[in-house]
Amino acid sequence: xxxxxxxxLDVQGxxxxxxxxxxxxxAVNDVSFDLAAGELLGVVGESGSGKxxxxxxxxxxxxxxxxxxxxxxxxxxxxxxxxxxxxxLRAVRGGRIGFVFQDPMTSLNPVFTVGYQIxxxxxxxxxxxxxAARDRAQELLELVGIPSARDRLNDYPHQFSGGMRQRVxxxxxxxxxxKVLIADEPTTAxxxxxxxxxxxxxxxxxxxxxxAVIWITHDLGVIAGIADRVMVMYGGQxxxxxxxRDLFRNPKHPYTQALLTTIPKLSxxxxxxxxxxEGQPPILGEAPTACSFRDRCPKAVAICAQQNPPRFxxxxxxxxxxxxxxxxxxxx
Amino acid sequence: xxTYTIRRLLISIPTLLLIAFVIFMLLELAPxxxxxxxxxxxxxxxxxxxxxxxxxxxxxxxxxxxxxxQFFIVEPAYWIDSIFGxxxxxxxxxxxxxxxxxxxxxxxxxxxxxxxxxxxxxxVVGVLIALPVGIISAYRQxxxxxxxxxxxxxxxxxVPPFFSGVLLIVIFxxxxxxxxxxxxxTHQVRDWDSFVFQLxxxxxxxxxxxxxxxxxxxxxxxxxxxxxxxxxxxxxxxAKGMSERVVVLKHVLRNSMIPVITVIALGxxxxxxxxxxxxxxxxxxxxxxxxxxxxxxxxxxxxMTLTFLFAVLIVMFNLIADVLYGVFxxxxxxx
Numbered sequence: 001x002x003x004x005x006x007x008x009l010d011v012q013g014x015x016x017x018x019x020x021x022x023x024x025x026x027a028v029n030d031v032s033f034d035l036a037a038g039e040l041l042g043v044v045g046e047s048g049s050g051k052x053x054x055x056x057x058x059x060x061x062x063x064x065x066x067x068x069x070x071x072x073x074x075x076x077x078x079x080x081x082x083x084x085x086x087x088x089l090r091a092v093r094g095g096r097i098g099f100v101f102q103d104p105m106t107s108l109n110p111v112f113t114v115g116y117q118i119x120x121x122x123x124x125x126x127x128x129x130x131x132a133a134r135d136r137a138q139e140l141l142e143l144v145g146i147p148s149a150r151d152r153l154n155d156y157p158h159q160f161s162g163g164m165r166q167r168v169x170x171x172x173x174x175x176x177x178x179k180v181l182i183a184d185e186p187t188t189a190x191x192x193x194x195x196x197x198x199x200x201x202x203x204x205x206x207x208x209x210x211x212a213v214i215w216i217t218h219d220l221g222v223i224a225g226i227a228d229r230v231m232v233m234y235g236g237q238x239x240x241x242x243x244x245r246d247l248f249r250n251p252k253h254p255y256t257q258a259l260l261t262t263i264p265k266l267s268x269x270x271x272x273x274x275x276x277x278e279g280q281p282p283i284l285g286e287a288p289t290a291c292s293f294r295d296r297c298p299k300a301v302a303i304c305a306q307q308n309p310p311r312f313x314x315x316x317x318x319x320x321x322x323x324x325x326x327x328x329x330x331x332x
Numbered sequence: 333x334x335t336y337t338i339r340r341l342l343i344s345i346p347t348l349l350l351i352a353f354v355i356f357m358l359l360e361l362a363p364x365x366x367x368x369x370x371x372x373x374x375x376x377x378x379x380x381x382x383x384x385x386x387x388x389x390x391x392x393x394x395x396x397x398x399x400x401x402q403f404f405i406v407e408p409a410y411w412i413d414s415i416f417g418x419x420x421x422x423x424x425x426x427x428x429x430x431x432x433x434x435x436x437x438x439x440x441x442x443x444x445x446x447x448x449x450x451x452x453x454x455x456v457v458g459v460l461i462a463l464p465v466g467i468i469s470a471y472r473q474x475x476x477x478x479x480x481x482x483x484x485x486x487x488x489x490x491v492p493p494f495f496s497g498v499l500l501i502v503i504f505x506x507x508x509x510x511x512x513x514x515x516x517x518t519h520q521v522r523d524w525d526s527f528v529f530q531l532x533x534x535x536x537x538x539x540x541x542x543x544x545x546x547x548x549x550x551x552x553x554x555x556x557x558x559x560x561x562x563x564x565x566x567x568x569x570x571a572k573g574m575s576e577r578v579v580v581l582k583h584v585l586r587n588s589m590i591p592v593i594t595v596i597a598l599g600x601x602x603x604x605x606x607x608x609x610x611x612x613x614x615x616x617x618x619x620x621x622x623x624x625x626x627x628x629x630x631x632x633x634x635x636m637t638l639t640f641l642f643a644v645l646i647v648m649f650n651l652i653a654d655v656l657y658g659v660f661x662x663x664x665x666x667x
Contacts, residue, residue, distance in 0.1 A: 094571060094574075107565055108568065111662060125573060158663045
């Protein structure tokens with residue numbers, strides 16, 4: 001799928017900086033990626049690697065100040081989302097690109113009914129009449145598997161469980177048949193059985209509705225189960241990108257390799273301790289001039305401290321930003 | 333909600349009876365003599381007779397139930413009589429002021445309009461200014477507008493009305509001569525000109541009091557808005573493509589109003605308490621001034637009745653605030 005369908009979303013050289021007391025934090029550094037129609041792109045990385053900030057930058061959802069999207073081009077349906085007017089951007093948000101957030105407990109407005117919150121979106125983007133919007137809202141709740149949907153439209157968020165609230169969030173995001181759905185750790189705040197249900201639901205909906213999905217997570221297990229392609233982020237940069245099988249079988253970047261060893265295995269001896277990656281992820285006070293993983297990297301060589309590695313192509317849609325990996329490729 | 337309200341109303345009856353008893357005993361045990369301001373030439377026996385004539389010869393366990401009877405039975409009966417022309421009261425003794433020897437409730441009825449006009453209006457004006465100021469201050473946190481709002485609030489909190497009131501009089505009445513410095517209580521609004529006069533004499537006391545209300549409520553509003561502006565659901569609303577107007581004035585404001593409405597409701601009884609100092613400065617003879625004069629003159633029935641009325645209002649508005657909380661916040665259910 002990566003090379004087949006045309007890209008619906010194309011991000012080039014995105015750069016987001018937070019202005020903080022006494023300086024700047026470079027949260028997103030020159031991030032480029034694209035998303036094919038109907039594709040499910042997994043984005044993984046540690047906390048603070050810039051996954052969420054990247055996606056929020058696309059739609060201008062970061063509070064500004066302190067956030068400042070400095071550079072980049074986000075091409076979606078023939079327009080650059082970083083340049084369009086506010087009203088056009090609003091039409092894209094919720095209309096053409098849906099967003100599901102991490103914590104369903106706080107992501108819904110507590111004083112409005114669930115029905116109102118869905119209908120509000122429908123009326124804003126599709127200009128439906130009240131009764132038509134209500135019918136559509138009921139359909140959506142049924143679509144995401146909420147029983148007795150008609151009655152539940154009148155309930156408030158606190159009358160739903162966590163998993164049900166996340167279903168409501170998904171219903172809101174899907175309300176206007178978006179081309180792209182961005183799910184920012186949609187299952188992190190849920191317990192495991194509910195997590196599995198939500199993942200099943202999302203897979204199902206993606207097949208049914210044929211939209212492209214960007215799934216942000218730090219759970220590689222989830223990614224292995226649902227993604228077509230995976231993008232690994234570290235220090236606000238894309239360090240590796242590959243089709244999902246390729247990434248798990250043949251990771252190129254030492255960070256990806258380290259990440260994969262941290263997944264606990266059921267078959268492993270019980271006494272073995274969980275593997276960790278030593279050290280802390282960087283907080284970038286300025287744009288990176290060297291590989292940001294080098295301090296934690298077991299394979300680091302001299303050049304890693306001198307230049308920031310570009311993304312080297314490994315063929316078949318696989319690339320990685322690592323000098324050592326590129327050298328091995330060229331030698332072999 | 334209805335059951336809850338009825339239950340709370342029933343609970344407030346013993347509460348109020350206890351409050352009445354405490355006020356009565358405090359006044360009973362406090363030193364002071366209603367005859368103290370009588371001329372010294374009146375012989376002691378005569379003074380004693382006058383005291384007994386006021387009912388002070390009786391012990392408290394006689395006078396307290398009598399006051400309760402007068403407050404809860406006789407006075408409402410007079411009230412009903414005067415409206416429907418019935419004869420329920422049947423000439424029973426009403427609560428009489430020691431000082432003016434006229435019924436306490438008649439005096440209160442005369443003073444209430446001034447207090448409502450001046451103090452009530454200042455509360456309305458104060459709240460109406462405070463809400464937008466709080467909203468904008470929070471939305472544009474640390475902007476020039478927010479800094480100015482913070483500064484004005486600080487002044488409102490820290491400058492007492494006996495200073496700001498006099499300052500306004502010096503500027504607008506003495507130097508500029510635009511506004512009258514004394515509130516004319518006898519003034520009646522009949523036509524446009526007299527209405528304008530009423531407005532002119534209200535401006536300064538209303539502004540002095542509104543400054544204090546605004547200072548307080550705008551801070552509450554700002555804090556509540558800031559609390560909510562950072563919430564996840566605000567990001568959701570933006571991600572749904574809602575305009576900033578809808579995000580702020582619908583999603584955020586609706587949540588932020590919940591605590592602010594409670595604060596506003598709890599502040600209403602203080603209107604009826606009058607603004608003692610401000611009423612003195614501008615010579616508004618409202619309820620605050622009435623209470624002060626009654627206290628100075630040991631006018632026990634007047635003090636007792638006024639204080640108890642305030643207690644009733646406070647208990648009622650506490651209940652109203654709680655009920656409003658349930659109305660505006662769907663997460664709160666009392667039943």
